[in-house]
Amino acid sequence: MRSENQAGRLPAPPSPIADDGDEAHFCRTCAFAGACQAVGYGKPELRELHCLVEHVGPFRSGEHVFRTGNPFRAIFAVRSGTVKTSMVDKEGREQVLGFYLPGEVIGLNAIYPEQFPCDAIALETSHFCRFSFPAMSALAARMPAVQSHLFRLLSKELGSASLLAGDHSADERMAAFLTDLGQRYATRGFSGTEFQLSMSRGDIANYLRLAAETVSRVLSRFRNQGLIQVEGRQLLIRDPAGLRHIGRSLLPD
Amino acid sequence: MRSENQAGRLPAPPSPIADDGDEAHFCRTCAFAGACQAVGYGKPELRELHCLVEHVGPFRSGEHVFRTGNPFRAIFAVRSGTVKTSMVDKEGREQVLGFYLPGEVIGLNAIYPEQFPCDAIALETSHFCRFSFPAMSALAARMPAVQSHLFRLLSKELGSASLLAGDHSADERMAAFLTDLGQRYATRGFSGTEFQLSMSRGDIANYLRLAAETVSRVLSRFRNQGLIQVEGRQLLIRDPAGLRHIGRSLLPD
DNA sequence: GCGCGCCCTTGATCCGGATCAAGAGGCGCG
DNA sequence: CGCGCCTCTTGATCCGGATCAAGGGCGCGC
Incomplete structure (x- = not known):
C-alpha cells in the first residue's frame, strides 16, 4: 500500500485540498x-x-x-x-x-x-x-x-x-465517469480538465461494473481518438464536449 | 391502457390496500x-x-x-x-x-x-x-x-x-426482485408468497436492466424448477428459501 | 362474432464485454 | 542491483443476454 502522497513522474497539479477555513468563514468548498x-x-x-x-x-x-x-x-x-x-x-x-x-x-x-x-x-x-x-x-x-x-x-x-444503474455501454459509462469527476473537481474550485485519478483501474472498473481490462481498453481508445491524454493516473481531458456527448445519456442536463 | 382493477381469470387474493386508519390510529401500514x-x-x-x-x-x-x-x-x-x-x-x-x-x-x-x-x-x-x-x-x-x-x-x-447497481446474472436479479417484492408485501401485512405482479414483463425487464424476453425465460425456468408458480401476473412463490438463495448476493442479510 | 393490438412466450442468431493469457513497466525491499 | 509484486496494457477466445423473428392467448372495440 504505497503512499499516493508523493508526486508521480509528471509535474502534478496542486493537490486538491478543501479550504481550511476559520471560525469566521468555515470551509468554503465544504458541503455544508x-x-x-x-x-x-x-x-x-x-x-x-x-x-x-x-x-x-x-x-x-x-x-x-x-x-x-x-x-x-x-x-x-x-x-x-x-x-x-x-x-x-x-x-x-x-x-x-x-x-x-x-x-x-x-x-x-x-x-x-x-x-x-x-x-x-x-x-x-x-x-x-x-x-x-x-x-x-x-x-x-x-x-x-x-x-x-x-x-x-x-x-x-x-x-x-440511480445514474450508474442503467444499462449503458462501456464507452458511455467511462465518458460519463470522467466528465462527472471533472465537474465535481470544478465545482470545488479545482481544474475540471486536468487531475489525478486517485483510484486504480480496478476500482474504476468495479465502480462502473466493467472488467479492469475493459477500462484499460476504453481509455486507450479515448486517447487514440484525441478525447483525453492519460499517463498512468494523470489525466487531461482534451475534448470535454466530446466526452460529455458520449456519456450524455447518463449525465444530468 | 386497460384497467388493472378488475380481477383476472384466477380468483385474485384481496387487493392490497393500506389500512385507511382514522384520527386516532392513522394508517397502520403507512410509512409514517x-x-x-x-x-x-x-x-x-x-x-x-x-x-x-x-x-x-x-x-x-x-x-x-x-x-x-x-x-x-x-x-x-x-x-x-x-x-x-x-x-x-x-x-x-x-x-x-x-x-x-x-x-x-x-x-x-x-x-x-x-x-x-x-x-x-x-x-x-x-x-x-x-x-x-x-x-x-x-x-x-x-x-x-x-x-x-x-x-x-x-x-x-x-x-x-445501490442494490440493483451491481453486475449480477439475470437469475440473481429476478430472484432478488421477487423475494424483495414478497418481503415488502409481507412487511405491510399482505401475503409475501402469493400476489399479483402489477407491472408488465417489460417494466420488470426495464427495471432489472434485462430484455423482456429474458424476464420471460427466467420466469419459465424458475417455474420448471418448481421455485414459483406463475400464470400471467399471478405469482406464487413455492420455494421462498430457494429463491432467496439464488438472489442472496443482492439481498440484505 | 370477428379482427386487431398488446402482452407474453419461445426459438435462432449475434455481439459486447468478461475471461483467459501473456507481457511490460514501476516501485519497494532485501 | 536484482527480485518479486502489483498495476496496467494488449491480444485471443468465450459466453450471457440482447436482438431478431415468429406465434399464441386474451381483451376490447366495431
Whole structure:
C-alpha cells in the first residue's frame, strides 16, 4: 500500500485540498458551506455548527475511515484526499459504491440502518471533518437551514445513485465517469480538465461494473481518438464536449 | 391502457390496500406509522401530522401522479395500488427506477432538485396520501421524531438504490426482485408468497436492466424448477428459501 | 362474432464485454 | 542491483443476454 502522497513522474497539479477555513468563514468548498451561508456568517448558529465538527486524520492510503457494521454516530466531510466506499457481498466480492472528493460527504446511507452499511477506504492520504450526527440532528431541529441542507444532501445522493444503474455501454459509462469527476473537481474550485485519478483501474472498473481490462481498453481508445491524454493516473481531458456527448445519456442536463 | 382493477381469470387474493386508519390510529401500514407511534397516539402532534395530509386519487392505470419537471411541493405515500417511477433519457429511452407498494413513499428524490426528476405512473387504480413538504419540514423542526423519520426514509432509499447497481446474472436479479417484492408485501401485512405482479414483463425487464424476453425465460425456468408458480401476473412463490438463495448476493442479510 | 393490438412466450442468431493469457513497466525491499 | 509484486496494457477466445423473428392467448372495440 504505497503512499499516493508523493508526486508521480509528471509535474502534478496542486493537490486538491478543501479550504481550511476559520471560525469566521468555515470551509468554503465544504458541503455544508451552503447551510452556513444561509444563516449568514458570524451568527451564533454558525459557531454551533463549527463547534460540533471534529477534524480527523490523516488516514493513509488503504486505511479505513469506517467499516461495515460500525455503529453510526457521525457523518464525514472529505477535507483533503479521496475515499472510496464499498460493500463486500456474501460471496466476498467487493462492490465499489462511490468515490468522494474534497468537500463531499460520506456516511449518509448509515442513518437508516444505524450502522455503516459499507466500508470507507482512503485512496490517498486524507483528512476529514467529523460531524456528530446526534448533535447535527439537534442543531437541525433548531436551524431550518441545516435541516433542509441535510435533506438536500440526502436527496442529491439519491439522484446520483440511480445514474450508474442503467444499462449503458462501456464507452458511455467511462465518458460519463470522467466528465462527472471533472465537474465535481470544478465545482470545488479545482481544474475540471486536468487531475489525478486517485483510484486504480480496478476500482474504476468495479465502480462502473466493467472488467479492469475493459477500462484499460476504453481509455486507450479515448486517447487514440484525441478525447483525453492519460499517463498512468494523470489525466487531461482534451475534448470535454466530446466526452460529455458520449456519456450524455447518463449525465444530468 | 386497460384497467388493472378488475380481477383476472384466477380468483385474485384481496387487493392490497393500506389500512385507511382514522384520527386516532392513522394508517397502520403507512410509512409514517413509525413517526406517529414514536410520539404516541392522541397527542396534539399526531393531529398536526394528520392535518397536513391530503388524500388524492383515484389515479387509473397509466395516469401520472407527477411528471418530470413538475415543481416539488409534496411527497406521496401510496395508500392503495402500485406506482412505477421512471426517467426518460435524452434518447427517449425509458428507465424504470422503482415500484412502490401501499405504505411506501415516492418523491423523496425531488427534494434536492426542487422538481420531480422522474415520472410517477400508476400501474393500477391507486390512491395516495399527499404530504405538503414545506409543512412537513416545519413540523419536522418541531418534532424530532418526524425529522429523524424523514432522515431514515431518505437513507433507506439510498440503501436500496445501490442494490440493483451491481453486475449480477439475470437469475440473481429476478430472484432478488421477487423475494424483495414478497418481503415488502409481507412487511405491510399482505401475503409475501402469493400476489399479483402489477407491472408488465417489460417494466420488470426495464427495471432489472434485462430484455423482456429474458424476464420471460427466467420466469419459465424458475417455474420448471418448481421455485414459483406463475400464470400471467399471478405469482406464487413455492420455494421462498430457494429463491432467496439464488438472489442472496443482492439481498440484505 | 370477428379482427386487431398488446402482452407474453419461445426459438435462432449475434455481439459486447468478461475471461483467459501473456507481457511490460514501476516501485519497494532485501 | 536484482527480485518479486502489483498495476496496467494488449491480444485471443468465450459466453450471457440482447436482438431478431415468429406465434399464441386474451381483451376490447366495431
